[in-house]
Amino acid sequence: MAQHPAHSQNHRHPDEPRTEEIERVLKGANYPMGKEKLLTLAKSNGADGEVMAVLNKMTDRNFDSADAVLREAMRVE
Template structure:
């Protein structure tokens, strides 16, 4: 499965309030019907608070 693009991740997190935990990000993306690759990427993020969409994308691209 290909890694999702930062745009795909941000579409799934549209309307997300920050700071947000990894669990919050996953729940939000699931609620918006994100595809499996986006959810998998979010579930693999470090278990910490994220301050912004940019913060999420930086971790997701590592």
Template sequence: MTDPSPIDIQKALGGIDYPVSKENLVKHAEGSGADSSVMETLNNLPDRQYDSPTDVNKEASK
């Protein structure tokens, strides 16, 4: 499976308020119908608070 682009991740997280926990990132993406590659990436993020979309993308690209 290919990694989702930062744009795909942010589309799935559209409208979310930061800062946000990993748990709420995953719930929001699930509710927005994110595809499996986005969900896998978000589920694999470290369990911490994310302060911005850039923060999420930086961690997702590691």
């Protein structure tokens, strides 16, 4: 069965926030950082509803780098 285009490796669904947008709203993060602090930072950096929704879906744990946050964000999208 063919994979849905939005789930293919090089395509994202139009409603999914871009990786660059997630990186932008996490600028200034001091890792390791827990989910709640990431949410607070993202909100203060002007994250839109899509980004906040993705971050809210992430596992509640400490993240040791921006890459760890991005991996988790892409997993939950």
